[in-house]
Amino acid sequence: MLPFARVAIVGLGLIGSSVARAVRQTMPTVRLTGHDADPDVRAAAVALELCDDVADQAGAAVTDADLVILCVPVGAIGAVAAELAADLAEGVVVTDVGSCKASVARALAEVLPGVAIVPAHPVAGTERSGPEAGFATLFQGRWCILTPTEGSPPEAVERVAAFWGRMGAEVELMDPDHHDRVLAVTSHLPHLIAYTIVGTASDLEEVTRSEVIKYSAGGFRDFTRIAASDPVMWRDVFLSNREAVLDMLGRFSEDLSALSRAIRWGDGDALEELFTRTRAIRRAVVEQGQDDAREDFGRSHP
Numbered sequence: 001m002l003p004f005a006r007v008a009i010v011g012l013g014l015i016g017s018s019v020a021r022a023v024r025q026t027m028p029t030v031r032l033t034g035h036d037a038d039p040d041v042r043a044a045a046v047a048l049e050l051c052d053d054v055a056d057q058a059g060a061a062v063t064d065a066d067l068v069i070l071c072v073p074v075g076a077i078g079a080v081a082a083e084l085a086a087d088l089a090e091g092v093v094v095t096d097v098g099s100c101k102a103s104v105a106r107a108l109a110e111v112l113p114g115v116a117i118v119p120a121h122p123v124a125g126t127e128r129s130g131p132e133a134g135f136a137t138l139f140q141g142r143w144c145i146l147t148p149t150e151g152s153p154p155e156a157v158e159r160v161a162a163f164w165g166r167m168g169a170e171v172e173l174m175d176p177d178h179h180d181r182v183l184a185v186t187s188h189l190p191h192l193i194a195y196t197i198v199g200t201a202s203d204l205e206e207v208t209r210s211e212v213i214k215y216s217a218g219g220f221r222d223f224t225r226i227a228a229s230d231p232v233m234w235r236d237v238f239l240s241n242r243e244a245v246l247d248m249l250g251r252f253s254e255d256l257s258a259l260s261r262a263i264r265w266g267d268g269d270a271l272e273e274l275f276t277r278t279r280a281i282r283r284a285v286v287e288q289g290q291d292d293a294r295e296d297f298g299r300s301h302p
Helices: 014-026 039-048 058-062 074-087 102-111 154-166 176-204 218-227 231-240 242-264 268-287
Strands: 006-010 031-035 053-055 067-070 093-096 116-118 120-122 143-146 170-173
Touching: 006 014, 006 058, 014 031, 014 039, 031 039, 031 058, 039 053, 053 058, 058 074, 067 074, 067 154, 074 093, 074 102, 074 231, 093 102, 093 154, 102 116, 102 176, 116 154, 120 154, 143 154, 154 170, 176 218, 176 231, 176 242, 231 242, 242 268
Parallel strands: 006 031, 006 067, 031 053, 067 093, 093 116, 143 170
Antiparallel strands: 120 143
């Protein structure tokens, strides 16, 4: 039995369009409706046949849905949920895909009193954006973290977990605040570092007469991939999870200072010890199936 029969997706970018494609592939009898605030995205979604119906208004998309998935930047979730609140069907479950969970849970609870809310975060994505960037297998073998609150009905949590499981995701339950601290380390801080490094290179571009870009080695190239991520989405992530990000940024700054001292004083033992530990972490990531062990991250080179 399917966990949901009628699913509405609000926001048809990379994640929303990937959800639509995955539902089509794994739950073909589910009726899909969608909406995006951008008329060009709506037109693309119609051309791609992502949904059975793409509505001009969010409320029209969710009227008959028994699951509503908010695939919008975390800073906009409260406003979008308020916009469609009056059109939600009785017994509907509302979830999201945001990278921050404590702020999202508060925003949804405030504007949707009495509605079954199950905040969620599929830990998957690429640096691309837009409906054309989505693909059905994005969530296969990836984690989807559910962060139910005290007000989340257990049955709704089970149904949302089953929904993501159908699309191939591994589902984990986590406290919202704990989620935000974990993701501050594993996702938010790395993106902040990537944006900083690429921004520094951009500032140096004039000085080096294009050599920074022209001779980009593998390390810098991979930072540019991360730094190409959706700027609006990541702006909202850092503002919504500012406390955890600032805490982790402070700890990173301390570690960076220690590394700087080791280099300044020629402490090769300290450097080797650090690099050995980090190499072991990389191996653990690969062993758990969270990345490709092949050379050059599995890239194909024609």
